[in-house]
Amino acid sequence: MTPTPLYAFICLLSLTGTTRGHGHGMDVIKVVVAEGNDAILPCSPSTKENMEAKLFDWKKDGQKEVFMYDAGQHYNNDLSGQDEQFSGRISHFQEQLKFGNTSIIIQNTTMADSGNYTCAFPRLKPKAETFYIELVVELTLKDRAGVVSGASPRPYVSICNITDDGVQLKCELHGAFPEPMVQWQDSDGNTLRAEEPVVSVRGGRYSVILRTTVSTTRTNCFHCVAKQEKIGHAVDAEITVPKKLFEDKPCHVTSVFIGGWFSGVLTLAAAQALFVGVRYIINRRKKDPDQKSSSSCPSAKPLNSNSV
Numbered sequence: 001m002t003p004t005p006l007y008a009f010i011c012l013l014s015l016t017g018t019t020r021g022h023g024h025g026m027d028v029i030k031v032v033v034a035e036g037n038d039a040i041l042p043c044s045p046s047t048k049e050n051m052e053a054k055l056f057d058w059k060k061d062g063q064k065e066v067f068m069y070d071a072g073q074h075y076n077n078d079l080s081g082q083d084e085q086f087s088g089r090i091s092h093f094q095e096q097l098k099f100g101n102t103s104i105i106i107q108n109t110t111m112a113d114s115g116n117y118t119c120a121f122p123r124l125k126p127k128a129e130t131f132y133i134e135l136v137v138e139l140t141l142k143d144r145a146g147v148v149s150g151a152s153p154r155p156y157v158s159i160c161n162i163t164d165d166g167v168q169l170k171c172e173l174h175g176a177f178p179e180p181m182v183q184w185q186d187s188d189g190n191t192l193r194a195e196e197p198v199v200s201v202r203g204g205r206y207s208v209i210l211r212t213t214v215s216t217t218r219t220n221c222f223h224c225v226a227k228q229e230k231i232g233h234a235v236d237a238e239i240t241v242p243k244k245l246f247e248d249k250p251c252h253v254t255s256v257f258i259g260g261w262f263s264g265v266l267t268l269a270a271a272q273a274l275f276v277g278v279r280y281i282i283n284r285r286k287k288d289p290d291q292k293s294s295s296s297c298p299s300a301k302p303l304n305s306n307s308v
């Protein structure tokens with residue numbers, strides 16, 4: 001490893017916290033929780049009256065049914081209609097209802113639980129009430145030493161193919177939030193042309209695969225950089241492409257040969273030459289380890305989060 005200031009990217013996440021703020025002129029309670037932990041969303045009618053025989057309804061983002069309680073019936077017993085995302089993960093404080101405490105717990109939070117929740121008392125007298133709670137689930141990625149690091153894991157870079165056009169490099173990044181912008185760069189920090197990134201989302205986290213094809217350049221050291229501008233994070237991984245890979249042209253050899261086959265000029269000697277040639281290429285490729293991210297890259301400029 002180069003002494004890349006990995007720890008410059010580390011963002012220390014507060015584990016849980018509750019703050020009050022004003023959003024759209026109304027009181028919004030903000031709850032921050034680390035992913036995987038349980039979140040308590042607080043709520044209580046202003047009357048603080050006994051709610052055991054009353055109705056309260058929790059929703060997410062104005063539409064998803066999170067938890068409804070109606071005089072002892074609720075989503076964990078007789079009531080149906082709960083959004084699948086929350087099935088089996090919500091509980092309330094039955095003993096606290098008589099004090100007007102209609103808070104809920106969301107177990108095992110994921111990024112997808114982040115959002116704006118409402119806690120409504122539609123039948124409250126003298127007047128219905130609704131409370132607003134914003135839940136922010138933060139990533140807790142740990143590196144191998146168990147240190148909580150930033151909001152994106154380091155990309156994984158590899159050589160995935162050698163074609164007539166050059167060496168195809170692949171950068172993979174799994175489980176980032178918010179969505180990262182992924183780029184291939186040369187060692188001077190110039191952005192390289194790449195294919196369309198392949199982006200997928202699972203549990204509110206983003207995975208990105210970005211391929212590029214490089215041919216001989218002044219340098220054979222390349223970086224895959226993942227930036228999350230919103231939160232000022234950047235992580236990168238580097239790969240050194242062995243210079244001789246730029247000389248291998250297996251596709252070219254094969255296509256010339258297939259052409260020869262179909263034009264009927266294939267001779268036994270040529271077949272033997274192909275066999276020897278292919279074996280040579282295979283052997284050469286076996287000796288080149290695919291993953292070179294740990295090799296040194298002396299001219300690389302260390303990135304830091306301030307560059308975002």
Ligand SMILES: *[C@@H]1O[C@H](CO)[C@@H](O)[C@H](O)[C@H]1NC(C)=O
Nearest residue numbers: 040042043044093096101103
């Ligand atoms: C409701 O009760 C729970 C469990 O005792 C407690 O943690 C929470 O702070 C209470 N919330 C309110 C709004 O009273």
Ligand SMILES: *[C@@H]1O[C@H](CO)[C@@H](O)[C@H](O)[C@H]1NC(C)=O
Nearest residue numbers: 023024114115116134135136
């Ligand atoms: C909650 O709503 C506010 C205002 O519409 C929005 O800015 C914020 O991003 C939302 N929070 C989440 C976690 O979606």
